[in-house]
Amino acid sequence: EVQVVESGGGLVQPGRSLRLSCAASGFTFDDSAMHWVRQAPGKGLEWVSGISWNSGHIDYVDSVKGRFTISRDNARNSLYLQMNSLRPEDTALYYCAKGAWQYLANDAFDVWGQGTMVTVSS
Amino acid sequence: QSVLTQPPSVSGTPGQTVTISCSGSSSNIGSNNVNWYQQLPGTAPKLLIYGNSQRPSGVPDRFSGSNSGTSASLAISGLQSEDEADYSCAAWDDSLNGYVFGTGTKVTVL
Numbered sequence: 001e002v003q004v005v006e007s008g009g010g011l012v013q014p015g016r017s018l019r020l021s022c023a024a025s026g027f028t029f030d031d032s033a034m035h036w037v038r039q040a041p042g043k044g045l046e047w048v049s050g051i052s053w054n055s056g057h058i059d060y061v062d063s064v065k066g067r068f069t070i071s072r073d074n075a076r077n078s079l080y081l082q083m084n085s086l087r088p089e090d091t092a093l094y095y096c097a098k099g100a101w102q103y104l105a106n107d108a109f110d111v112w113g114q115g116t117m118v119t120v121s122s
Numbered sequence: 123q124s125v126l127t128q129p130p131s132v133s134g135t136p137g138q139t140v141t142i143s144c145s146g147s148s149s150n151i152g153s154n155n156v157n158w159y160q161q162l163p164g165t166a167p168k169l170l171i172y173g174n175s176q177r178p179s180g181v182p183d184r185f186s187g188s189n190s191g192t193s194a195s196l197a198i199s200g201l202q203s204e205d206e207a208d209y210s211c212a213a214w215d216d217s218l219n220g221y222v223f224g225t226g227t228k229v230t231v232l
């Protein structure tokens with residue numbers, strides 16, 4: 001079964017850090033770009049970051065640039081999101097999503113995890 | 123940042139056809155593929171349409187996508203109660219170098 005499973009969410013104070021992980025299985029991980037998409041409570045979807053199959057192309061939404069870092073370990077079939085200097089507005093359910101292609105642009109998110117909740121509050 | 127505009131809600135009776143619009147610009151819909159996602163209550167999103175009009179395996183042909191210029195549309199024909207969900211469009215934006223999602227549309231089956 002093709003699946004991705006997120007972990008690492010939790011309650012954290014503003015300004016602190018958190019690292020999210022995404023474990024992939026059932027598909028050839030290094031054949032796919034991977035993405036993080038978040039959804040604040042009661043709000044719509046927001047793409048956060050994406051990484052191409054070989055980590056050669058990485059992009060972020062403007063609001064997290066300089067604070068978040070996406071990475072992947074193809075040997076471990078894993079995707080990560082290091083989140084520093086967290087803000088209350090980062091509070092959301094963070095989804096890991098598999099890309100249908102190898103590269104970032106014009107990709108489609110064809111497999112989604114169930115998400116991991118990040119709450120930033122004092 | 124939602125730069126793709128969708129109506130907040132649409133509704134229809136079983137068997138009807140409803141259409142959801144997605145309005146963007148030349149840097150996103152006007153030059154890149156549009157994908158559509160369905161999110162049933164309390165669940166993760168699911169890819170419904172990719173590449174403007176292609177359906178992944180398992181998606182009923184009641185769902186169809188199209189686009190013209192800087193706008194895209196999702197049509198649901200033969201509306202069923204299980205189609206009650208939130209629907210979002212998405213596209214790569216060449217100016218932002220990232221993906222943008224639509225504001226989301228809630229479909230209600232009356």
